[in-house]
Amino acid sequence: MKPQFIVFEGLDGSGTSTQASMLEKAYLTSGYKVMLTSEPSSGPVGNMIRQAFKGRVKFQENAQHFDHQMAYLFSADRFDHLYNDTDGVTQMMSRGFSVISTRYYFSSFAYHCTQDSDWELVQRLNKDFPDPDLVVYLRNPVDESVRRLGNRPILDSYEKADKLKIVSENYERVMSEYKGKKLILDATLDPNYIHKIVMQQLKLLYE
Numbered sequence: 001m002k003p004q005f006i007v008f009e010g011l012d013g014s015g016t017s018t019q020a021s022m023l024e025k026a027y028l029t030s031g032y033k034v035m036l037t038s039e040p041s042s043g044p045v046g047n048m049i050r051q052a053f054k055g056r057v058k059f060q061e062n063a064q065h066f067d068h069q070m071a072y073l074f075s076a077d078r079f080d081h082l083y084n085d086t087d088g089v090t091q092m093m094s095r096g097f098s099v100i101s102t103r104y105y106f107s108s109f110a111y112h113c114t115q116d117s118d119w120e121l122v123q124r125l126n127k128d129f130p131d132p133d134l135v136v137y138l139r140n141p142v143d144e145s146v147r148r149l150g151n152r153p154i155l156d157s158y159e160k161a162d163k164l165k166i167v168s169e170n171y172e173r174v175m176s177e178y179k180g181k182k183l184i185l186d187a188t189l190d191p192n193y194i195h196k197i198v199m200q201q202l203k204l205l206y207e
Contacts, residue, residue: 005201006163011145016102019195020102021036035097041077068153071118078129081101134205135180139186
C-alpha cells in the first residue's frame with residue numbers, strides 16, 4: 001500500500017484527536033507502518049507556539065497582530081514538520097509510513113483570518129505546501145465545542161466562544177474552496193460511526 005498523508009481538521013473539541021488515534025490503531029492492527037502527529041508540531045517552533053498559547057511566551061496583545069504572528073510561526077513550523085530530516089512528514093513517507101496529522105494548513109485559514117487581507121497572507125505563506133491525500137473535516141457546532149472544552153482545566157487563546165464562531169465560518173469557506181480529496185462529517189455523530197465512514201473513504205483511495 002502506498003503511504004498516505006491524512007489530515008483531520010475541525011474546531012477545538014470536535015474529536016479530531018480521537019479520530020486520528022482510532023485511525024492510527026486501525027493502521028497498526030492491519031500491519032501498516034503509521035506515524036501520528038499534529039500541528040503545532042513537537043519541533044522547536046511548534047513548542048514556541050504552544051508556550052504562546054499558554055501565555056508563557058508573550059507576543060502582541062493586539063488580536064490581529066497576534067494572528068499574523070501565529071500565521072508566520074505556523075508556516076515556519078509547518079515547513080519543519082514536513083521537511084525536517086529526523087521525523088518530517090516527507091521523510092517518514094519515504095520510509096513507507098502513512099502519516100496522520102491533526103491539523104494542517106487548513107487550520108491557518110480557520111484560526112488566523114478575520115478579513116480578506118489575512119486570507120491573502122495565509123494563502124501566500126502556505127501556497128507551496130503539498131495537499132494531503134485526504135482531509136477529514138469534522139463539522140461541530142460552536143456551542144457543542146464550547147461544551148466539550150468546558151471539561152479542560154485551561155483554555156488557550158483560541159478556544160473561546162467568540163473566536164470559535166469566526167473559526168467555524170472560516171472552516172466552511174476553506175473547505176468549500178478546497179478542490180482536493182475531502183470528507184466532511186458531522187462531528188456530533190457516534191465516534192465509531194465516523195471512524196467507519198473514514199475507513200470506507202480510505203479504502204476508495206487504495207483501490
